[in-house]
Amino acid sequence: MTILTGSGVGIQFGERWLYQDVAFKLEKGRVLALIGDNGVGKTTLLRAILGQLELTAGELDWQIDGKTRRISYVPQYRPDMQAFPLKVTDFVSLSFDKGILPWLKPTEKERLQHVLADTHLTKIANARIDTASGGERQRAYLAQALVQNPNVLILDEATANLDNVAKYELMNVVRDYRDHHDLTTIMVSHDLDIIGKYADDYLLLTPNGSEFGPIDQLDMTKLKVGNQDHA
Numbered sequence: 235m236t237i238l239t240g241s242g243v244g245i246q247f248g249e250r251w252l253y254q255d256v257a258f259k260l261e262k263g264r265v266l267a268l269i270g271d272n273g274v275g276k277t278t279l280l281r282a283i284l285g286q287l288e289l290t291a292g293e294l295d296w297q298i299d300g301k302t303r304r305i306s307y308v309p310q311y312r313p314d315m316q317a318f319p320l321k322v323t324d325f326v327s328l329s330f331d332k333g334i335l336p337w338l339k340p341t342e343k344e345r346l347q348h349v350l351a352d353t354h355l356t357k358i359a360n361a362r363i364d365t366a367s368g369g370e371r372q373r374a375y376l377a378q379a380l381v382q383n384p385n386v387l388i389l390d391e392a393t394a395n396l397d398n399v400a401k402y403e404l405m406n407v408v409r410d411y412r413d414h415h416d417l418t419t420i421m422v423s424h425d426l427d428i429i430g431k432y433a434d435d436y437l438l439l440t441p442n443g444s445e446f447g448p449i450d451q452l453d454m455t456k457l458k459v460g461n462q463d464h465a
Contacts, residue, residue, distance in 0.1 A: 235262040235297070237386070237418060238283070242292030245278055252278060254291060256444040258437045260386075263412065265419040267433035267449065269457060274439045276422050280388060283420070298385060306379035310391040311372040322366060323350065323359040326377040345381055353377040353407050369400025373407060380411060389421045393428055401425070405432050426454055 238260035245252045252275035260266055268276050281287040283294060284305060296303060323346065330342050338346065350356045353373045358366060363374055372392065379387060389408070393401035405428060411417055423429055429436070429449070436452045438445040 236260065237262050237297045239295045239297075240292065241295070243279070243282075243289055243294065244291030245275060245282065245287070246290040251290075253439055253441070253444060256292070256437070256439065258444070258446040259435075260418060260420065261435065262418050263416045264434040265408075265412070265421055265432055267429045267436040268420055268422045268439070269424070269429065269436055270439035274441060276439060277390065279439070280390060280420070280422065284388070303386070304382060304384045305386045305388060306382045306384035307388045307390065308372075308376050308379050308392045310394045311368060311375070311396055320363055321360050322355055322363050322370075322374055325363045325374055326350065326355070326381060329378045329381045342381075345383070349377050349380045352380065352411055354403070367400070368396055369403055372396060372400065372404055376404065376407065385418060387417055387419045389419060389423070391422055391424070393423065393425055401428065408432070424457070426457060429457075430454070 236259045240256060240258045242254075243256035243258075244254040256279070258266070268279065270276055278287065282289055284307070326349065327338060327342075327346060330338060330346075347356075350359050353376055355370065355373055355377060358370060363371060366374065376392070387408070393404055396404065408417075408419060409432060412419060421429075421433060429452075433449045436445075436447065436449050438452070438456065
């Protein structure tokens with residue numbers, strides 16, 4: 235089932251087009267790798283998908299209506315991001331009602347425990363997050379996203395700056411959760427191993443256009459390893 239179709243998508247800043255005539259489909263329960271060189275506009279397309287930026291041309295046609303569409307976002311890990319004197323469980327709980335209410339409903343408590351277990355955080359749930367490892371902290375960000383019960387998950391360079399053990403553990407959690415909850419994922423990454431192992435489809439953005447298809451048809455020589463772009 236297709237849940238999002240992009241057709242003729244174009245984004246322009248001033249007189250400069252980042253790209254034009256981009257076409258792709260996001261299929262339910264599959265992982266779409268959004269890839270391309272630095273500065274090509276991957277994060278900009280994510281902002282459009284999130285509804286934070288209007289397209290210059292084309293359209294994004296959702297098959298999930300706005301009332302039932304739940305998109306969660308996991309950012310790139312940065313070692314200096316978590317200087318919080320919070321327990322892991324409290325940090326994850328901030329996603330409920332955007333942290334406004336000082337208590338959790340019984341259903342939220344139950345969901346929190348399930349997500350902590352799914353993200354392998356139960357054993358450190360009562361530890362301070364600033365004492366957790368980098369991989370554990372990033373899985374706490376993933377848990378924040380998952381407690382919102384999303385039907386679309388966006389991973390924006392979520393494995394960058396993690397060691398090999400941590401990045402594969404994070405992606406294994408995402409894959410296992412997807413398999414049990416039919417979660418659809420958009421993954422921005424420059425990591426060729428992660429792309430090849432976990433993606434089902436790909437959307438390659440280039441200054442000259444785009445390319446979309448199943449991951450086994452991707453020519454990996456077209457990709458470069460780099461850092462996250464901000465375009």
